Amino acid sequence: MALLTVENLSMEFGGIRAVDDVSFRVGEGEIFTIIGPNGAGKTTIFNMISLIYRSSSGRIRFDGNDLSARKPQDLTHLGLARTFQNIELFEHETLLQNLLVGRHCHARTRLWQEMLFTPATRRAEIQHREAVEQVIDLLNLQHYRDSVVGNLPYGVQKLIELGRALCARPRLLLLDEPSSGLNVEETDDLSFWIEDIRNLLGITVVMIEHDMRLVSQVSDRVLAVSNGRVLAEGTAREIQDNPAVAEAYLGTREDVA
Amino acid sequence: MRFLFKTSYNQDIRLFKDRITMGWYLALGVVLLVLPLLLGEYYLSQASFVLIYAIVGLGLMLLSGFTGQISLGHAAFLAVGAYTEAALSARGVPFLVSLPMAMALSAAAGLVVGLPALRLKGIYLAIATLAFGFIVEVTLQQWESVTGGSMGLLLEPVTLLGVSLDSESGFYYLALALTGLTLLILKNLLRSPTGRAFVAIRDSEISARSMGIGLARYKTLAFVISAAITGLAGALYAHKLQFISPEQFGVFVSIELLMIIVIGGMGSLHGAFLGALFMTMLPEFIAILREYLPSSLAYQPGLQPTIFGAILILFVLLEPAGLYGRWVKVRTWFQLFPLYRKGLMKREKSYVKSDRLS
Numbered sequence: 046m047a048l049l050t051v052e053n054l055s056m057e058f059g060g061i062r063a064v065d066d067v068s069f070r071v072g073e074g075e076i077f078t079i080i081g082p083n084g085a086g087k088t089t090i091f092n093m094i095s096l097i098y099r100s101s102s103g104r105i106r107f108d109g110n111d112l113s114a115r116k117p118q119d120l121t122h123l124g125l126a127r128t129f130q131n132i133e134l135f136e137h138e139t140l141l142q143n144l145l146v147g148r149h150c151h152a153r154t155r156l157w158q159e160m161l162f163t164p165a166t167r168r169a170e171i172q173h174r175e176a177v178e179q180v181i182d183l184l185n186l187q188h189y190r191d192s193v194v195g196n197l198p199y200g201v202q203k204l205i206e207l208g209r210a211l212c213a214r215p216r217l218l219l220l221d222e223p224s225s226g227l228n229v230e231e232t233d234d235l236s237f238w239i240e241d242i243r244n245l246l247g248i249t250v251v252m253i254e255h256d257m258r259l260v261s262q263v264s265d266r267v268l269a270v271s272n273g274r275v276l277a278e279g280t281a282r283e284i285q286d287n288p289a290v291a292e293a294y295l296g297t298r299e300d301v302a
Numbered sequence: 303m304r305f306l307f308k309t310s311y312n313q314d315i316r317l318f319k320d321r322i323t324m325g326w327y328l329a330l331g332v333v334l335l336v337l338p339l340l341l342g343e344y345y346l347s348q349a350s351f352v353l354i355y356a357i358v359g360l361g362l363m364l365l366s367g368f369t370g371q372i373s374l375g376h377a378a379f380l381a382v383g384a385y386t387e388a389a390l391s392a393r394g395v396p397f398l399v400s401l402p403m404a405m406a407l408s409a410a411a412g413l414v415v416g417l418p419a420l421r422l423k424g425i426y427l428a429i430a431t432l433a434f435g436f437i438v439e440v441t442l443q444q445w446e447s448v449t450g451g452s453m454g455l456l457l458e459p460v461t462l463l464g465v466s467l468d469s470e471s472g473f474y475y476l477a478l479a480l481t482g483l484t485l486l487i488l489k490n491l492l493r494s495p496t497g498r499a500f501v502a503i504r505d506s507e508i509s510a511r512s513m514g515i516g517l518a519r520y521k522t523l524a525f526v527i528s529a530a531i532t533g534l535a536g537a538l539y540a541h542k543l544q545f546i547s548p549e550q551f552g553v554f555v556s557i558e559l560l561m562i563i564v565i566g567g568m569g570s571l572h573g574a575f576l577g578a579l580f581m582t583m584l585p586e587f588i589a590i591l592r593e594y595l596p597s598s599l600a601y602q603p604g605l606q607p608t609i610f611g612a613i614l615i616l617f618v619l620l621e622p623a624g625l626y627g628r629w630v631k632v633r634t635w636f637q638l639f640p641l642y643r644k645g646l647m648k649r650e651k652s653y654v655k656s657d658r659l660s
C-alpha cells in the first residue's frame with residue numbers, strides 16, 4: 046500500500062498553472078526524488094503536500110488520511126516532516142534548542158505542569174533530550190550542540206534542518222533540495238545519511254534534488270516534472286535516458302539552430 | 303574562564319547553570335530580602351516600583367521578546383488589572399481573591415486583543431495594539447460610574463489575610479514575592495515545549511508551523527499570559543499609588559513599558575529587570591541633572607520625554623541587545639581576557655529567508 050498518494054494535483058496562481066495534473070505514489074520505505082528544471086513546480090508540489098498552499102484541485106492522501114481537511118501544524122503529528130530549500134532555522138537559538146522544537150509534536154505536558162515544572166515535565170524533557178541526542182549522534186553534530194545556529198556554516202545549518210525534521214520521528218520526510226549550497230564532500234556525506242535514514246530509521250524519503258549523482262546514488266524512483274506537468278517516472282537510469290527529460294533540460298535541436 | 307563538565311541531561315534543564323551561578327543569585331536574593339533595612343522610606347518605595355515595572359517587563363518580554371509580537375498597548379492591560387483591583391477592593395473583596403480576578407480579567411482582555419491580532423504582523427500589530435490602548439484609555443475616562451472618570455479612584459493599602467501591609471517594607475515584600483513567583487513561572491515555561499514554541503514562532507513562523515506548532519494557539523496563549531502578568535503588576539501598581547486615573551495608563555506609558563524591554567535587552571529575562579531598574583532611576587537622574595542645567599532649559603516641560611527618546615534612539619543604534627547584551631559582552635571580555643576581540647559577538651549576516659508564507 047502506498048504511504049503517500051498524490052492524485053491529479055493542480056495549482057493555479059492567478060492565470061498561471063504552476064502545477065498541472067500531477068499524480069504519483071510513494072511506497073513505504075522508498076526514496077523518491079522529484080527532479081525538473083527551475084520553475085517546474087517542484088517546490089510548489091512540496092508546499093501543497095505540506096499544506097502551506099491549498100491545491101486548486103486534486104487529492105493528497107498520506108497513510109490513509111486525506112490531507113485536504115488538515116492544517117499544516119497537524120502534519121508532524123501524522124508523521125510527516127519537511128525541510129526547506131532556503132534554511133528556515135530558529136537562528137537566535139542553539140542547535141540543541143532547534144532540535145528540541147522538532148520534538149514538539151511529541152510534547153504531552155500540560156501548560157500548568159510546565160509552569161510549575163513538575164517531575165513529569167522534567168522526565169518528559171529528559172526523554173526529548175535523549176531523542177535529540179540520538180539524532181545529534183546520527184548526524185555527527187556533537188561539536189555544535191551549544192552553538193547559536195545563525196553563526197554556523199551553511200552546510201551545518203542544512204544538516205541541522207534535516208536533524209530537526211528527524212527529531213519529529215516522522216514516517217515520511219520531505220527534503221527540499223538537501224544538497225543545494227553543499228560542497229562535493231558534504232553532498233557525498235548527505236547521500237549516506239539519506240540511505241541511513243531509510244535503512245536504519247525506516248523513514249520514507251521524498252526529495253527534490255538537482256545533483257544527478259546524488260539522485261542516482263540514492264533514489265529508488267525518480268519523477269521528472271517540467272512546466273508543472275509530469276514528464277516521466279522511473280529509475281534514475283531510465284529518467285536520464287528519457288528523450289523528453291533531456292529535451293526539457295537541454296532544449297531541442299531546433300532551439301539551438 | 304570556567305569550563306563545565308556535564309554528566310547528565312538534568313544539568314541542562316535546571317534553573318542555575320552551576321553552583322557558582324546559584325551562589326550569586328542566592329546572594330542577590332539575600333540582598334533583596336534585607337533591602338528594607340538598608341534603604342530609607344523613599345528609596346524602598348522606588349525599589350517597589352522597580353519590582354512592579356519588572357513584572358510588567360517580564361510580561362511584555364514574553365510577548366515581544368520571546369514570541370516576537372510587538373505590543374504598543376500594554377498600559378491598557380495594566381489599567382484593566384489596576385481598575386479591577388480598585389473596584390473589587392473597594393467592595394471589600396479580599397486581596398487573595400481580587401488579585402487572581404484582576405489577572406483573569408486582564409487575561410480576557412489579552413484574549414480579545416490576541417485573537418484578531420493573529421492576522422496581523424509587525425507594524426500592523428503594533429498599530430492594532432496602539433488602537434486598543436486608546437480605546438481602553440477613553441473608556442476609563444468616559445465610564446464614570448465604574449472608573450470615576452478623570453477623577454480617578456482611591457484605594458486602601460493591601461490587606462493580606464487580615465494583616466494590613468500599609469508600611470513601605472510590607473508592600474515591598476509582597477511585590478518581591480510576586481516578582482519571584484512570576485519569574486519562576488516564566489523561567490519554567492521557557493525551558494518547556496511551550497516556551498520553545500514561542501521562540502520558534504518569533505524566529506520562523508513557517509518552520510514553526512511545519513514542526514507542528516499551531517500559530518493561532520500559541521500566539522493567543524502568549525497574549526493571554528502576558529496580559530495576565532501585566533494585570534498582576536497593574537493591581538500592585540494601584541495599591542502602591544493608592545490613586546489611579548486614566549492618564550496613568552496612556553499611550554506614553556505603553557511606550558515607556560516597551561522601552562523597559564528594549565533598553566533592558568530583548569529576548570532575555572534579565573533584560574526586564576535591568577530595564578525596569580534603568581527606567582525607574584532615569585527620572586531621578588534627570589531631577590539631579592536639572593540642578594546643573596540653565597533654568598531656561600531645566601524646567602521645560604518636555605525635558606524628560608526628550609531625554610527618554612534620545613536614550614531609546616541611542617540604544618537602538620548602538621546597543622540593540624540592550625543593557626543585558628552589554629553586560630554579556632563585558633563579562634565575556636573579562637572571561638576571555640586578554641583574548642577578546644572586537645566583533646566577537648557580531649552575528650554573521652543571515653541568509654535570505656524565504657517568504658513563501660505571507
